[in-house]
Amino acid sequence: MNLMQALVKTAPDKIEFKMVAIPHCGPRDVLIRVKAAALCGTDLHICDWNSWAQGANIKLPLILGHECCGDVEAIGSDITTVKVGDKVASETHIPCGRCYQCFNGQQHICSNLKLFGIHMNGCFAEYAIIPEIGARKIPTAIPYELGAVMEPLGTALRAVHEAKVSGANVVVIGCGPIGLFAVASAAALGAATITATDISESRLETARRMGAQVTLNALQADIPKVIMEKISAGVDVIIEASGNAQAYEQSFHFLRKGGRMVLIGLPSKSVNLNLGKDVVFKEAEIIGIHGRKMFETWTQMENLLAAGKLNIKPAITHEFPLDQWQQGIALARDGRAGKVIFYP
Numbered sequence: 640m641n642l643m644q645a646l647v648k649t650a651p652d653k654i655e656f657k658m659v660a661i662p663h664c665g666p667r668d669v670l671i672r673v674k675a676a677a678l679c680g681t682d683l684h685i686c687d688w689n690s691w692a693q694g695a696n697i698k699l700p701l702i703l704g705h706e707c708c709g710d711v712e713a714i715g716s717d718i719t720t721v722k723v724g725d726k727v728a729s730e731t732h733i734p735c736g737r738c739y740q741c742f743n744g745q746q747h748i749c750s751n752l753k754l755f756g757i758h759m760n761g762c763f764a765e766y767a768i769i770p771e772i773g774a775r776k777i778p779t780a781i782p783y784e785l786g787a788v789m790e791p792l793g794t795a796l797r798a799v800h801e802a803k804v805s806g807a808n809v810v811v812i813g814c815g816p817i818g819l820f821a822v823a824s825a826a827a828l829g830a831a832t833i834t835a836t837d838i839s840e841s842r843l844e845t846a847r848r849m850g851a852q853v854t855l856n857a858l859q860a861d862i863p864k865v866i867m868e869k870i871s872a873g874v875d876v877i878i879e880a881s882g883n884a885q886a887y888e889q890s891f892h893f894l895r896k897g898g899r900m901v902l903i904g905l906p907s908k909s910v911n912l913n914l915g916k917d918v919v920f921k922e923a924e925i926i927g928i929h930g931r932k933m934f935e936t937w938t939q940m941e942n943l944l945a946a947g948k949l950n951i952k953p954a955i956t957h958e959f960p961l962d963q964w965q966q967g968i969a970l971a972r973d974g975r976a977g978k979v980i981f982y983p
């Protein structure tokens with residue numbers, strides 16, 4: 640049996656870096672040699688086996704990781720979309736192809752959605768099986784470490800695209816990897832001004848390097864007051880990428896009438912809104928975003944990356960060989976790192 644190194648969640652209280660069998664392709668699978676993989680907050684939830692992970696229909700043992708880029712090593716008998724040697728990145732939303740959403744152009748929010756690296760083995764390993772639809776062929780000019788972050792980048796780019804930021808005053812709330820990618824996307828898509836907020840000075844510093852002209856620390860500034868002093872009508876667009884319930888509530892105070900609020904962050908508790916004042920009379924447009932449009936967002940992202948128009952490198956703050964996974968996870972947990980990349 641051929642073996643490979645993999646990071647495996649083997650039990651609710653156990654993660655093991657161990658040798659496992661290299662998987663074989665089913666007829667509609669793609670086997671890739673993983674060249675770079677990125678750590679995401681979702682991986683930390685599974686590591687911790689928190690209440691979300693316990694309720695997410697995850698079967699153990701599970702090879703962790705869902706954001707990756709690599710080269711096609713082998714293909715199943717029915718695969719025609721990629722060939723051995725192609726460079727691919729992982730789209731993690733695996734739709735059923737048969738539900739209402741799948742038949743109506745919304746397969747990314749399929750009613751029976753399965754997630755790569757969550758409901759099937761992932762990519763923190765030397766090799767990974769990706770179902771055909773999730774193996775996205777990308778231009779060879781995109782380096783592996785950038786290919787590995789296309790999944791989260793795509794979520795941010797899609798949010799910014801739907802927010803129609805051209806010529807707009809934009810506020811990005813939260814400068815974790817998703818918020819940082821939103822800042823870069825807003826710059827690429829022609830926002831007039833970008834203000835970014837966070838509670839971490841190092842993340843705000845990264846946001847400035849990625850295109851934010853103004854950064855505000857939510858622990859120090861009265862954010863609605865500062866923003867309304869600068870732009871008295873309120874801002875055109877808010878991209879929420881903190882998931883912080885209080886930040887969510889505050890943000891409606893500085894959205895202009897008729898403005899667009901695009902929601903990516905997932906609050907862990909209920910958010911109190913005054914729907915009359917904050918939404919109805921304001922005619923606020925509220926748009927929820929769950930991942931990337933399949934595959935319009937990918938096409939847009941590939942074009943922008945290939946043209947050098949998405950300045951995302953500053954968000955990648957740490958890189959490790961996969962066997963140093965413990966260091967990577969510790970850094971991501973302490974909240975100061977941007978994106979952590981593993982090289983299996």
Ligand SMILES: NC(=O)c1ccc[n+]([C@@H]2O[C@H](COP(=O)([O-])OP(=O)(O)OC[C@H]3O[C@@H](n4cnc5c(N)ncnc54)[C@H](O)[C@@H]3O)[C@@H](O)[C@H]2O)c1
Pocket residue numbers: 679680791794812813814815816817818836837838839842857880881882883885886902903904905906928929930
């Ligand atoms: N909708 C989707 O498809 C999707 C995909 C990926 C992640 N998410 C969610 O998006 C959010 C961001 O993801 P991430 O990986 O960047 O997470 P993250 O935890 O790394 O980033 C959140 C950031 O918000 C900051 N923050 C906390 N309180 C704040 C406040 N009051 N004001 C401003 N900033 C504040 C934190 O310091 C942190 O930098 C999370 O809620 C995550 O669950 C959603």
Ligand SMILES: [Zn+2]
Pocket residue numbers: 679680681705706790791
């Ligand atoms: Zn992710």
Ligand SMILES: [Zn+2]
Pocket residue numbers: 734735736737738739740741746749750751752
């Ligand atoms: Zn479906």
